[in-house]
Amino acid sequence: MPKISHIMLKNPVVVPTGTKLNQAVQLMKKNNVASLLVSRNDRLAGIVSVVDIMYSIEGRKQDITVDEVMHSPEFTIDSDKWLTDAILMFERCKTSHIAVVENGETIGIIRAEDILHTYRFK
DSSP, rough: OOOOHSSSEEEEOEEETTHHHHHHHHHHHHHHHEEEEETTTTTTEEEEEHHHHHHHTTTTTTTOBBBGGSSSSEEEEESSSHHHHHHHHHHHHHOSSEEEEEETEEEEEEEHHHHHHHHOOO
């Protein structure tokens, strides 16, 4: 079984708290990603995904910020953990994106979908 570091998305897109959702959507489209890490004072504050944004704008103003819809506290997992560890975390936390850390620094992101794609063609 592979380790998380083998399938994670490296160099994730990071936005500061206070970023408007329309800016977040533009960054997601530009970088072809389904989630963004949110930072506060150079520390991980949460994760916001396309699904979070879709559900948050229904019946609300468009000028809300990522802080209002992000998953927080953020979920993190060490890069040297096995995919089984991530699978258990996805199930336990009921989330679809987890930030990947190494020596306390955020270095990537893993999606539940990434794990499915890993085993699709085996």
